[in-house]
Amino acid sequence: MINSIQKLKGIKAQKVTDVAQVDYSVWPGQAGFPLVVKPSAVGMQLNDWVAQNRAEFQEKVNTYGAILFRGFHINTVEKFENFSKLYADTPLEYNLRSSPRYSVGKNVYHTTTYPKEYSIEMHSESSYAPVHPSNIVFCCIDPADKQGETPIADNKKVLEYLSEKTRTKFLEKGVKYVRNLNEAYGLSWKEVFQTEDQKEVEKTCNEQGISFEWKSDTNLVLTWTKKAIWEHPATGDSVWFNHAYFFNKYALEASFFDLVNSEDQLPNNTFYGDGTEISKEEIEEIREAYQKATVLFPWEKGDVLFLDNMLMSHGRSPYEGSRQIIASLF
16 A cells, blocks of 8 residues: 555654745654644734645645644634634534534534543544545644643554455445434434434435434434545545444443443444444454554644544543643534
8 A cells, every 4th residue: 555654754853944934844753744833933823824825735734634733822712713714614513423512613612521531532533424524623722731632543554554354344345333322321313413303313314325213202223334445535545434443332441331231222333334243353453553553742722733534533532630622624
């Protein structure tokens, strides 16, 4: 597999001053990402630089997959909302949800309310959904007192680190997703679809090719299949882009199984596209591939992290103290 990131392995975190008044460097280490962009001129505004250098910026997104803007002081919801508007007049709403989030601005969300003592496993945003965002952008309003990083992984490398046998199975079969929406064990269908109208839910499912079964007025089961390995539309790279690992029963905390009576009550699970089980050993193989492909960096207040959602996956480290990381999708 041809991998452009390999070409970057020898690059040091050495500044190269750009005529557009920013400094570029690559985060230290052998991974070759993220690209770090800092202002080299006093008063340089991030919005101005991006607006004036759109083609160059997109080329760097395609090359590195992840860009960390540091030192531009995007430290309020309003500033981040204005920044996100540069990329889309109407950013994507967070639909077909897999975690509880609340809005802090127009299509700007607090990243998650998941308990801070737990990690969030690596994933590409909504890669399970029939309609997924091309990009996700994070902004650090308030870093945690301890830890709370947003680890990022190169999805090309994740795919490369898998065995040929596992890659072939996922390439040929894809992923079958099963979501059991029941507020007793996870998110309710009302939270997931952001509506209280069952007919609206059914309409969305029919439009997006999702099979549905109402077990009761409070319990909805969804089933659909999707590719596991994709070709990036701009770069042509083959990438690991799915929730096969994130939603799988073997990726859950062991204590979660004490809350349910059977696997059928799990809020999410994944299978190969033909319905056969993804083994515990294969899930562990995917976990290890993510770990090998991951870079960790500490947040600083005002940081903005721009990710190509197909080239990069992300997660969350556990943390102490308060933490406010917000995000926009498009």
